[in-house]
Amino acid sequence: MQKAYLILENGTIFEGNSFGAAGEAVGEIVFTTGMAGYLETVTDPCFYGQIVVQTFPSIGNYGVIADNMESADSHVKAYIVREWCQEPSNYRCEGDLDTFLKEKNIVGLCGIDTRQLTKIIRENGVMNGKIVGEGASFGLTDIKGYAIEDAVESVTCKEEKTYKPQGDVKFRVAALDLGMRNSMLAQLLSRGYEVTVVPAFTKAERIKELGVQGVVLTQGPGDPSQYTQITDELKKLIEMKMPVFAVGMGHELLAVAHGAKTYKLKYGHRGANQPVEYMATGKTYITSQNHGYGVENLALPGNAKASFVNVNDKSCEGLEYEGEPVVSVQFDPELDGGPLDTSFLYEKFEGYMTK
Incomplete structure (x- = not known):
């Protein structure tokens, strides 16, 4: 050597x-x-x-x-x-x-x-x-x-592509590819979603034209405060009352679109053993995470409240927006690290898409 x-x-x-x-x-x-x-x-x-x-x-x-x-x-x-x-x-x-x-x-x-x-x-x-x-x-x-630099630009897909589940199609969704993992796509397909993966800078009007029932904002790298082009389009999706499932970078960008602020964590959360508390029940879930930025707890918009909090450092791990059909979490729900799974988050998203 x-x-x-x-x-x-x-x-x-x-x-x-x-x-x-x-x-x-x-x-x-x-x-x-x-x-x-x-x-x-x-x-x-x-x-x-x-x-x-x-x-x-x-x-x-x-x-x-x-x-x-x-x-x-x-x-x-x-x-x-x-x-x-x-x-x-x-x-x-x-x-x-x-x-x-x-x-x-x-x-x-x-x-x-x-x-x-x-x-x-x-x-x-x-x-x-x-x-x-x-x-x-x-x-x-x-x-x-x-x-x-140019993190999302470097990892997003170059063109739209549609993936169909093996069985019947239960829901049709668009996935805004900010750096989508294969495991997340596999999770969506396993739940019977037909998934059209679109580039990160796709316009809200184009997503509306696809006729989907919901939008998934995926994980991804980079500083969320740098992507005003994306958050401007997310504001339009919010106005459309489009059901949204946001994860990781998608969660951060959606928060910025609502007026929240993000910050860089001291050393980030990366691994398969990150404990988060679900505020609605008090249960703790062991989650997989990979992110270096978070949403500021003390600068949330008026209609937002923390749904999950990191047990170790009390950082924001999820947000709910009053009156909006949104599921938004910082961790990766397709990669559960503990005995209690978070599939109920997908079920909540599906409930919004059926209304």
């Missing part, structure tokens, strides 16, 4: 080894706490522009499985693990992680203390970093100047 280094914008340097594609990579460093699901992680559009750190120490032991991918490509800037398995073992295995990263031209770094790196991010907040090879410059200028 070749020596490689991670340089943080605060000057901290970690020495490790290179795997995956050779080269350098600059990005925003974030960590994710899932014990499994590494292939879903490296193919999740929500990680666009980021260097992802896995907190679980051993990664790659069940190889690469195409059916587990959340998109056709990888969107991370680089990938960091404590150790990666060179000989995966699983009856579904179709390849190894190192080869996959090479094919996707994703720089990998292993052999560093990922626990210590995670502690630094938790204490100091999200920061930029750079992976370089032996003999490269350790300068900080390009690291400090890095910013994620």
